[in-house]
Amino acid sequence: MTERVTDELRELEKAIPQMMEIARRYKLDFYPMRFEICPSEIIYTFGAYGMPTRYTHWSFGKSYHRMKTQYDYNLSRIYEMVVNSDPCYAFLLEGNTLIQNKMVAAHVLAHCDFFKNNMYFSHTNPQDIIESMAVAAERFRKYEMIHGQKKVEAFIDDVMSIQEHIEPHRFIKEKESSKTTGKKEGCCSDEKKVTPYDDLWDLEKKQCCHCGGGCEKKKSTKVPERPEKDLLLFIMKHARDLEEWQLDIISTLRDEMLYFWPQMQTKIMNEGWATYWHLRIMREMDLTEAEAIEFAKMHAGVITPSRNSINPYCLGLKMFEDIEKRWDKEYGEGAGREKIFEIREIDNDISFLRSYLTKELVEELDLYLYRKIGHDWKIVEKNWEKVRDHLVNSMTNCGFPVIVVEDGDYQKRGELYLRHIYEDKELDIKYLEKTLVHVQRLWNRPVHLETKIDKKTALFSFDGEKGSKKFP
Template sequence: MSDSIAEELWQLEETIPKMIEIARDFKLDFYTMRFEICPGEIIYTFGAYGMPTRYTHWSFGKSYHRMKTQYDYNLSRIYEMVINSDPCYAFLLEGNTIIQNKMVAAHVLAHCDFFKNNVYFSHTNPRDIIESMAVAADRFRRYEMLYGQEKVEAFVDAVMSVQEHIDPHRMMKRKEKSCGKKENCCGEKPATPYDDLWDLDKPAHSCSCRGGCKTKHTKLPEQPEKDLLLFIMENAKDLEEWHLDIISTLRDEMFYFWPQMQTKIMNEGWATYWHLRIMREMELTEAEAIEFAKMHAGVVLPSRNSINPYFLGLKMFEDIEKRWDKEFGEGAGREKMFEVREMDNDISFLRNYLTKELVEELDLYLYRKIGHDWKIVEKNWEKVRDHLVHSMTNCGFPVIMVEDGDYGKRGELYLRHVFEDRELDIKYLEKTLVHVYQLWNRPVHLETKIDNKPALFTFDGEKGSRKFL
């Protein structure tokens, strides 16, 4: 290790405890922090996998090479990666200057505060997540040894194609259902001679467990089901235990990552707001202050073609602070900010706090391609706000409902796209139906709209088809 690197590490070790103290004085509340400096290859591996202990998959390697190529050609750079865990791990990029790592440390302190206190993260399990993902990765490797890498990878491909189709309101693990003598197949209380009196006003019960209990047939599911992965786990007929384990693992991981997708603008805006305030409290040399100002300006640089979450989130939190201080007195703004940080996600954040003045100040607009040119088509602030909110509904993924798991009384799967003025990518749709067939092992249908006309796509195991309804 060179003397300069050793000196920078020593400075960082001296600085971080001071930054933690400043952050706590600002009332930030975070888990115990662990900082590590890693080479670029490690940072980009973590960035591609999403976690340092996750299972291997070819798509993660693809993401790694894309990010590393952008880094090698100086097109983009990841300065850090922070893990929502307890203790909270922050990986800093080797080669950062000391002032860059100071700013990054301040940034991740606020991220960790957000992870710990935002209500949408309250159902995640930060204490055991790293270990549980490592254990799952070991199981996946064992499956590859038992059943062959190609077979396991093909099944993981199929699950990953629909891994976003969960019900995020169901932040709990699936409970196994079994048919036993003391309890019936759906885990209900033991039967008594008087049960028929209580159930006179209820419809006939239907069991959907994989054990195949003999009950009167009703529609499966009885109500449309949003959690496609859960429905497949509980009702697909030909899945083995290792299949169920892979589906369950990917579903649980999606529950872990979902709050991060729900709060991207808020989380980055919160971290940017606080790294700016924490760094202002640090004793910086003139050269360090200039370098910090340049780096911060790069982080919040607005984009002409997309939303910069760091910039928009920062401006919205600053606007909240200013407006509440003006109306209710000094300090009310910070109090309101902490309340918003705790209770909101990006949808409610934008709907409630993106004002007309902010839309005009930040020059937000809607645009689309007309002919060969991209043109601005809308600057009305409410329509801009509503479009942003709409684009973030269900984290931007289409809502797919399971309508019938026994379509045509043949065990076929009928799915319906909840159409909201955005058509599905037909090429992607058709490829995804092939993967869903691998999971269901019977014909799969998906109803959607094309040019505002109801259409049905089908894959029967050999070929796909489409028709207008």
């Protein structure tokens, strides 16, 4: 390690506590922080896997190769990676300049504040997430030793093909249901527990464990009684012939998706919040003239709008600053800061955009809708309300199509009938047909998916050997 690098590390070690103190004065509330400086190979491995420790899969290797190649050719760069955990781990890229690491550290503090205080992260269990993922990875390695790597990897492929089809709000719905009925969760109702194993091993129980066995559960004539959005959970409960190790893999991948889901729900808010605060924290630091110039250039690069996609750093920052300015003007100085802290706590990207993206901001940021017409990409809409509504609609269910289970015993033959909740956006047919193959392997019986093509109902099926499509 060179003397210059050593001096910069000492300077960074002095700067981080100063930034923490500034952040606390601004009333940011974050978990205990752990900072580590890592070489690019480690940072991009973490970025590809989404965590420092996780099960191995070929798709993560593919992501690593793509991201690392872009870094090597100076096409893109990950300056840091922060983990929603308690304590919170932040990994800084080796090769960052001192001022880059200072800005990144300030940025990370605000991310951690967001993780800790936004309500959508309240079920993510940050205390032991890293350890639990490491333990799961070890279990998966044992499954590969027992059952063979190809078999286990093929099963993970099947599960990953539908890993986004979960119900992230199940916790809230079941808690509200139990409050409404005055009964303990799962008591005398058809609601199932959502812990990884309780809702599997107790499926055959007919009597209520909380009220002494005096309430026999009524068997439904249809499974599920109502359309079920959590496809992974439904397969865990009702698919036949799945072994214990397979149930564990489904449960683990579902739990991990529930952990990552809030990050997808709040991308614009989270990055905007972190950008808003790194700017203010860095302004409080005693920077040299050269450092101030370097910081200004780096910050400008972070918030530079993109011509063909939304820059969440830019949009989120502009929205928080606009809200603060408008509330201060209407309700008095300080009201704006109080308002953005309230928004940080209770909103996600959908409610954030729907409630606070204004006509003036859409025009200032030159937001528009475009599509390919012939061989050219053309702007097709600049009306601010339509632009806002399109952004909101594109983020519904984190941008994934909503698929529900309509019938787990279709035609009384144990077949699985799924339905796409069509909202004027068709499914990718090639992707649909490939995914049905994976779902059939999980269900081990024919599967069907109802959707719409050219606004006409279409039914896609796969029986394990061949697929079909018909228009009922």
